[in-house]
Amino acid sequence: MTHYLEPSRIPIFQIGDCLLLTIQVDLEDRMIMTLKDDLAERIAKSHAKGVLIDISALDVVDSFIGRMLANISAIARILDASTVIVGMRPAVAITLVELGMSLQGVRTALDVDRGMELIRRDTSEEAGRLHEA
């Protein structure tokens, strides 16, 4: 009966130029499809420059979730937003490395704070370049 209590979608918060989503439950296929749709819509609508995915609550990350994270980051990049995965636990990092998934092209930060800093630095660099041009 717990089925009814599980959230069917993951909330996405907007903080300034950033979108923040926190994954706190085991992800099911259906939820991921909804998440991808929601996120794409939100990025397009809000002109967000960065997406922070907080996975600090995840104890286990398998190759499927790893691929999903890379996937989301690729979608965001096409919509001109950079993705930073934050808060990965040591055990999860070791597992992913042992699985041979180093999430190439996905950026990582220690916590939401650092991730936000990273995105700000990016956007200000970009603004600087535009200004020079």
Added chain:
Amino acid sequence: MPDSSGSNLPGLLSRYQDRILTDWIAAQSDVGVLRADLMREAEIRRQSRSFLTHLIAATKNGLNFDIESDQWQDVRDMLTEVTNYRVDHGFTPTETATFIMALKQPIFECLRDQFKDDPNTLVNEAWSATVLLDKLGLYTNDIYLRGREDIIQRQQQEMLELSTPVVQLWDRIVALPLIGTLDSSRAQIVMENLLEAVVESKAEIVIIDITGVPTVDTLVAQHLLKTAAAAKLMGAECVISGIRPQIAQTIVHLGVELPQVATKADLQSAFAHALKRTGVTFSSR
């Protein structure tokens, strides 16, 4: 297993207790296990008497060759104490086991005197005594080995704890000086410690200093790369420093590549690199 029912051994032991004890101590000194340089004679006398008393108590209700049973509890405790004492005082396993083995001669002599006219009983009792004393002797050997294993295990644990310190060099910069050969189990502990330290100190740059690692082969390089990749996943950058000229040559010779990991010759340049990356600058006044 000899037939233990109705054995005369227990009775004989308590009857000739004093004679056996005297002969036993003499026998110990004859075969050279009475190491006056390692322990005092009074201590040997005390241990021998105590053992004999426990042995008589254990065989009082008939002979039982299963020395793991409750009946032998006191004798086992006594032997453990005797053996540990000898381990601590530098006896060899042979010298420790001979403590028990030397008891054979006095017992056999008592048996001979007692059953002079009955060779059958004599042989049976001698066989019983041999089996029993061999078991007890081997038991001291087990205890001796166990004592050694404990020491080895403790030292291994201490070495592991000593060998993976994580040092905070600056805000957001930590260093991990590695000393000694990296095998798989150590590499795993190094990786775990490092990642925990990254979380704890909120580090952005991790410097792995391998000045103290004598050789770097493909396996060690792979461990280092895995550690760097895992740190990267958590949002920290890895720098490997302390690569000696010969090691650089070996790495190239082996065809190992270290992509996406900054390598520096010494800790100084790695630290300078880290400061630059975190945007820290110094000025002289």
